[in-house]
Amino acid sequence: MRPVLSVEETLRLEDLIEKEGTSKAALMEYAGEFLASVAMKAHPHHAVVLVGFGNNGGDGWVAADILSQKGVTVDVVSPIEPNEIKSPIARHVARRTAGRDVNVVVGPSRDELVEILAPADIVVDAILGTGFSGAVRAPFSIWIPTLNEMDMMVVSADVPSGLNAETGEVEGPCVQATYTATMLAPKIGLYSGEGPEFAGDILCGELYDRLDEVIDDVEHAADIVEPADLIEYFPELPAHVNKYSRGSVLVVAGSSAYPGAAIMAAKAAARAGAGYVTVATPDPCANLIRMALPSIPVVGIPADTRGAFGAAAGSAVRVLAGKFDCVLCGPGMTTAAGGMQVVTELLKSDVPLVLDADALNCMSRLAIGGIDTTPDVYRREAPLILTPHYRELSRLVGGEPVEDLGTAIDAAQRLLWAAGSDNMVVVAKGPRTAIVGVERVLLPKSGPASLATAGSGDVLAGIIAGNVAVSHGEVDRWEMQCAYSVAVHSFTGHIAAAAMGERSVIATDLIDAIGDAMGVVEEEALKDAGIELGA
Numbered sequence: 001m002r003p004v005l006s007v008e009e010t011l012r013l014e015d016l017i018e019k020e021g022t023s024k025a026a027l028m029e030y031a032g033e034f035l036a037s038v039a040m041k042a043h044p045h046h047a048v049v050l051v052g053f054g055n056n057g058g059d060g061w062v063a064a065d066i067l068s069q070k071g072v073t074v075d076v077v078s079p080i081e082p083n084e085i086k087s088p089i090a091r092h093v094a095r096r097t098a099g100r101d102v103n104v105v106v107g108p109s110r111d112e113l114v115e116i117l118a119p120a121d122i123v124v125d126a127i128l129g130t131g132f133s134g135a136v137r138a139p140f141s142i143w144i145p146t147l148n149e150m151d152m153m154v155v156s157a158d159v160p161s162g163l164n165a166e167t168g169e170v171e172g173p174c175v176q177a178t179y180t181a182t183m184l185a186p187k188i189g190l191y192s193g194e195g196p197e198f199a200g201d202i203l204c205g206e207l208y209d210r211l212d213e214v215i216d217d218v219e220h221a222a223d224i225v226e227p228a229d230l231i232e233y234f235p236e237l238p239a240h241v242n243k244y245s246r247g248s249v250l251v252v253a254g255s256s257a258y259p260g261a262a263i264m265a266a267k268a269a270a271r272a273g274a275g276y277v278t279v280a281t282p283d284p285c286a287n288l289i290r291m292a293l294p295s296i297p298v299v300g301i302p303a304d305t306r307g308a309f310g311a312a313a314g315s316a317v318r319v320l321a322g323k324f325d326c327v328l329c330g331p332g333m334t335t336a337a338g339g340m341q342v343v344t345e346l347l348k349s350d351v352p353l354v355l356d357a358d359a360l361n362c363m364s365r366l367a368i369g370g371i372d373t374t375p376d377v378y379r380r381e382a383p384l385i386l387t388p389h390y391r392e393l394s395r396l397v398g399g400e401p402v403e404d405l406g407t408a409i410d411a412a413q414r415l416l417w418a419a420g421s422d423n424m425v426v427v428a429k430g431p432r433t434a435i436v437g438v439e440r441v442l443l444p445k446s447g448p449a450s451l452a453t454a455g456s457g458d459v460l461a462g463i464i465a466g467n468v469a470v471s472h473g474e475v476d477r478w479e480m481q482c483a484y485s486v487a488v489h490s491f492t493g494h495i496a497a498a499a500m501g502e503r504s505v506i507a508t509d510l511i512d513a514i515g516d517a518m519g520v521v522e523e524e525a526l527k528d529a530g531i532e533l534g535a
């Protein structure tokens with residue numbers, strides 16, 4: 001896994017590294033070297049380095065010096081004279097660089113800046129880093145739009161200037177980077193809010209040779225899941241299995257209005273490897289689902305007049321649930337009163353539970369100010385996996401806005417910490433999905449745009465439930481197992497897009513790609529871990 005840090009965690013890490021004997025001045029030298037090495041990948045002849053008032057600027061001054069030593073023509077553009085820089089470590093490197101073979105321009109006008117930038121083949125943006133918040137002030141509020149209009153190759157130091165490294169918010173102008181050369185660990189703002197729009201490709205400079213030893217001594221805002229991390233979470237298929245030992249899933253879903261959601265979730269669970277999948281659905285749509293899924297038993301449950309779960313559904317489902325390795329509840333279920341009882345009953349059971357879609361909406365209706373105000377409702381020993389998209393997650397926390405990765409992680413953590421259950425995971429689905437467990441926040445690789453299609457969430461919920469069932473509860477970290485399922489779901493998007501064309505993918509295509517996607521996830525993981533498969 002690759003750690004992603006908040007600004008505060010980064011500062012704490014720098015303090016720790018300093019205690020271990022590497023000063024911040026030394027770190028700035030390494031940061032500048034890394035920044036220059038990223039710029040050199042473009043084989044530049046002429047670089048412009050834009051520096052600000054702080055230590056981000058310091059990284060830029062060091063990089064400018066190194067680039068010029070490598071034969072690149074370098075102009076440094078600074079808002080003030082090197083002597084006037086307040087930070088002692090940045091002032092030191094600025095004065096040193098200014099005394100060498102670079103051209104320093106202080107406080108150019110807009111037109112002068114255009115003239116300086118025009119002949120360059122690369123721009124290093126070292127204006128603002130983790131010390132910045134709010135909206136960019138002059139002169140950078142003039143420099144940044146000028147730079148963006150010229151559409152040049154830009155390497156940003158640590159974060160694109162103008163981006164809030166903590167939240168990913170952009171209140172004024174922000175540098176549009178080609179590459180972001182981030183220091184020690186990527187900052188969470190690069191993945192949240194507008195971060196992904198501005199950061200370009202993110203490259204991380206470790207700077208400190210014993211980083212691995214100290215980075216776990218600070219908390220991580222999140223961890224990026226790498227392919228090899230998933231190896232322990234592959235579902236195993238032992239040699240002597242029968243349909244029950246392969247794991248059983250009860251899919252509690254559907255209504256007369258939305259039978260398709262139940263069909264897709266059940267089929268996805270079966271394709272993900274569960275040997276025995278059963279659907280429990282309101283009576284009026286049971287036959288339709290039976291016809292669509294000849295290999296899957298369908299149990300009709302008492303319904304209300306609209307064809308949703310009725311008053312007697314809660315107890316009927318609860319009795320059934322005890323016989324399965326995992327219950328998935330929610331897709332297409334509607335939020336009628338009977339559905340709410342089903343969810344309440346299932347939460348009281350001790351079967352591993354995946355709640356999706358309308359099960360989550362039913363849950364949010366159980367408490368007005370957010371379900372974290374009444375954690376007894378969902379506190380349980382058995383695994384509980386919630387798979388809300390941002391809007392569902394917002395409802396779960398009483399309508400608090402959930403708009404980006406940062407607010408999604410906050411909301412998910414509120415739910416988790418209120419319950420304090422070790423076996424609870426929130427898979428917060430959005431443009432950037434986060435898998436939030438009590439101990440860790442995982443960031444799986446983003447899936448392709450082809451996943452954004454109706455029913456895609458039902459498929460993911462089915463894959464998760466299938467994998468929970470196959471594991472028979474023998475999983476030490478449910479969030480990692482969810483990361484495996486999310487990875488499989490992502491690859492179904494790639495495989496279906498390759499077969500059908502990116503714009504034409506529909507959810508049933510994703511289901512048909514699950515088997516191949518599991519193969520690809522496993523191949524990539526083994527390759528990443530350096531394990532060769534027999535020829």
Ligand SMILES: NC(=O)C1=CN([C@@H]2O[C@H](COP(=O)(O)OP(=O)(O)OC[C@H]3O[C@@H](n4cnc5c(N)ncnc54)[C@H](O)[C@@H]3O)[C@@H](O)[C@H]2O)[C@@H](O)CC1
Pocket residue numbers: 014024027028029031052053054055056057058059087127128129130131132133134135136137138140157158159183
């Ligand atoms: N602290 C350390 O040990 C290291 C820090 N490094 C670099 O230092 C950066 C952090 O440096 P600083 O904490 O000095 O902060 P920054 O250099 O990111 O920014 C602080 C400066 O920005 C200006 N500023 C703040 N808000 C502004 C606004 N709204 N409009 C215009 N100007 C504004 C302030 O005048 C302040 O001087 C990191 O991003 C990283 O690039 C690296 O050199 C590695 C080591």
Ligand SMILES: [K+]
Pocket residue numbers: 056125126127128129156157158159160161
């Ligand atoms: K920057």
